Amino acid sequence: MYCGLPDQLPSCLLDLNWDQTMDTAGHFESALSSIAPSSQPSGSPASAHGVAFHKLIGGSQSIGNSSDGTWPRSHHVGVRLNSLPKPNPSVLGHIRHLQPEATGGVAVSTRLDQFCSFGGPNYGHPAPQFGLLDTLQMELPLRLNVNNGELMNAREESSLSDPTTRGGSSGGAARSNSKKRKAPPTDKVNGGAILATSAMDPPKVAKEEDSDAKRRRSMVKNRDENDAVKPKAEQNDGCSSNGNAAEATEPPKDYIHVRARRGQATDSHSLAERVRREKISQRMKLLQDLVPGCNKVTGKAVMLDEIIIYVQSLQRQVEFLSMKLATVNPHLDFNNLSNLLPKDVHQTCGAMPNSVYSLEASGVTPPYINQPSLHCILPNGMEIDRSADLLGSTLHQNVNTHQPLLAGFANSPSQLGNFWEDGLQNVSQMDIGHN
Amino acid sequence: MDSKSSACSSPNPNPTLGPSKLMLAFRFLRALSLVRRTTPASSRTCRGRRIERAAYASMAYTAGASRAWSRAVLRRLHHRARRRAVAPRRLSTTAGNRAEALRRLVPGGGGMDYCTLLEETADYIKCLSMQVELMQGIVDSASSYGP
Numbered sequence: 194m195y196c197g198l199p200d201q202l203p204s205c206l207l208d209l210n211w212d213q214t215m216d217t218a219g220h221f222e223s224a225l226s227s228i229a230p231s232s233q234p235s236g237s238p239a240s241a242h243g244v245a246f247h248k249l250i251g252g253s254q255s256i257g258n259s260s261d262g263t264w265p266r267s268h269h270v271g272v273r274l275n276s277l278p279k280p281n282p283s284v285l286g287h288i289r290h291l292q293p294e295a296t297g298g299v300a301v302s303t304r305l306d307q308f309c310s311f312g313g314p315n316y317g318h319p320a321p322q323f324g325l326l327d328t329l330q331m332e333l334p335l336r337l338n339v340n341n342g343e344l345m346n347a348r349e350e351s352s353l354s355d356p357t358t359r360g361g362s363s364g365g366a367a368r369s370n371s372k373k374r375k376a377p378p379t380d381k382v383n384g385g386a387i388l389a390t391s392a393m394d395p396p397k398v399a400k401e402e403d404s405d406a407k408r409r410r411s412m413v414k415n416r417d418e419n420d421a422v423k424p425k426a427e428q429n430d431g432c433s434s435n436g437n438a439a440e441a442t443e444p445p446k447d448y449i450h451v452r453a454r455r456g457q458a459t460d461s462h463s464l465a466e467r468v469r470r471e472k473i474s475q476r477m478k479l480l481q482d483l484v485p486g487c488n489k490v491t492g493k494a495v496m497l498d499e500i501i502i503y504v505q506s507l508q509r510q511v512e513f514l515s516m517k518l519a520t521v522n523p524h525l526d527f528n529n530l531s532n533l534l535p536k537d538v539h540q541t542c543g544a545m546p547n548s549v550y551s552l553e554a555s556g557v558t559p560p561y562i563n564q565p566s567l568h569c570i571l572p573n574g575m576e577i578d579r580s581a582d583l584l585g586s587t588l589h590q591n592v593n594t595h596q597p598l599l600a601g602f603a604n605s606p607s608q609l610g611n612f613w614e615d616g617l618q619n620v621s622q623m624d625i626g627h628n
Numbered sequence: 629m630d631s632k633s634s635a636c637s638s639p640n641p642n643p644t645l646g647p648s649k650l651m652l653a654f655r656f657l658r659a660l661s662l663v664r665r666t667t668p669a670s671s672r673t674c675r676g677r678r679i680e681r682a683a684y685a686s687m688a689y690t691a692g693a694s695r696a697w698s699r700a701v702l703r704r705l706h707h708r709a710r711r712r713a714v715a716p717r718r719l720s721t722t723a724g725n726r727a728e729a730l731r732r733l734v735p736g737g738g739g740m741d742y743c744t745l746l747e748e749t750a751d752y753i754k755c756l757s758m759q760v761e762l763m764q765g766i767v768d769s770a771s772s773y774g775p
Contacts, residue, residue, distance in 0.1 A: 469743065476746035483753045497726040500749060504733045507756040514763035515680035518660065519672045521770045 655686035700736025
């Protein structure tokens with residue numbers, strides 16, 4: 194089961210530590226997906242303005258207001274083109290291509306420890322490397338590199354500039370600790386459309402490093418790790434994206450990407466193990482919510498004990514109550530029947546003052562029974578079987594309500610004409626027959 | 629009885645919603661009325677056991693075929709109709725492996741990995757507590773109404 198990571202980010206997004214799912218991720222994805230086909234350098238007009246580089250970091254600050262040309266957020270980073278040493282025309286072309294969509298609401302985070310580095314062997318053109326800039330203005334739309342899954346953090350930015358590692362961030366594990374930030378290289382970067390910024394401010398760098406220090410270190414999941422998780426089929430996809438098993442949001446891929454933490458092993462086995470452990474801890478949290486009184490319990494062993502005890506107690510309760518039901522004479526009337534569904538009870542209509550049926554509290558609590566449904570007002574002293582019939586008739590009557598949301602549910606009694614539904618009677622009859 | 633095949637093929641009417649109290653009440657009350665009608669009032673234990681089986685069956689049907697534990701419950705009910713206990717209780721060996729103890733408690737827990745076991749346990753707990761709530765409500769209303 195997927196760990197539920199936000200995987201809506203487009204593959205082109207190279208950012209590393211998305212804190213939250215981008216609510217504009219959809220836009221982002223659609224916007225950036227257009228980059229993928231346009232990965233070929235087009236003869237777009239080289240804008241004199243160059244590319245504004247936005248560091249995409251966790252956060253949901255939309256840059257939809259970029260249309261007015263200014264970035265009100267102080268944390269936006271951009272690169273002034275005039276500061277770029279060698280704006281790559283092809284890169285600019287991409288930017289230009291992206292512009293219409295990028296303003297559609299690309300989320301820009303405010304974290305400074307991440308930057309969007311552009312790389313990608315799919316881009317046949319080199320590009321200067323982007324550095325982290327902190328400008329308030331974005332002169333050009335966000336330029337996002339279509340990366341095939343390389344995620345770099347600030348620390349590895351320097352590694353991007355390393356031409357030897359340009360082919361991939363596979364050496365990310367080794368470079369993750371590097372704090373060097375090199376000057377933006379020239380077009381040696383062979384596949385990275387990374388715009389370098391010479392206007393990088395050292396204080397910004399320092400700030401980025403500091404914020405980095407506070408955050409979870411991540412290493413780029415190298416290709417080997419990728420392969421470990423899934424076949425390499427996606428490697429060639431220029432727009433491949435990463436998903437993060439942790440809280441950081443990364444460009445989604447088709448398969449689960451796990452980011453190795455700092456100081457942790459990055460081989461495939463330990464990563465898969467980590468994924469599994471996180472899954473297990475997620476489920477333990479779920480169970481903690483279900484089992485009452487387990488909030489303070491820490492530790493898996495104690496938690497498991499509590500779960501076992503709780504399940505046992507529930508089963509014993511069922512047995513006890515069934516014995517009790519055998520002896521008691523359940524003389525239910527309609528009033529009491531409504532009490533059987535304690536929560537989510539709505540008053541249906543005037544004709545049925547006591548009929549309050551509603552669906553389970555899974556969000557489906559529409560007052561769907563707003564019809565003068567039951568014409569028969571049941572007298573008091575109804576037996577269980579009549580109450581059961583009442584429930585059944587109520588359910589069947591809900592079929593007539595054209596509530597699409599409930600259509601599936603309300604039809605269930607009638608739809609389940611198969612064994613699954615009638616099996617209940619079969620079981621009861623079978624019990625009677627065998628016992 | 630092709631319980632498994634039909635059970636697996638029938639879609640859960642509530643794929644996204646959780647198990648429904650209403651459906652559970654409907655099924656359980658129906659089964660309960662059936663049991664009350666067909667078993668003599670003298671044999672309380674026999675009736676009690678049948679009601680317990682009906683409770684588990686209605687729970688399993690309400691949970692749907694998508695859950696491993698519900699399938700296991702129905703399998704057990706259909707194939708072991710002669711046995712009395714639906715959910716055999718065993719002492720949890722806290723000294724031993726807790727996961728094993730949990731596997732014995734949750735129906736169908738023997739054949740799944742730990743991760744799935746936890747998931748199934750969560751759903752099982754949800755349905756069990758719903759069932760207990762329902763039965764408690766019936767008992768309360770019945771006892772409060774009685775003369």
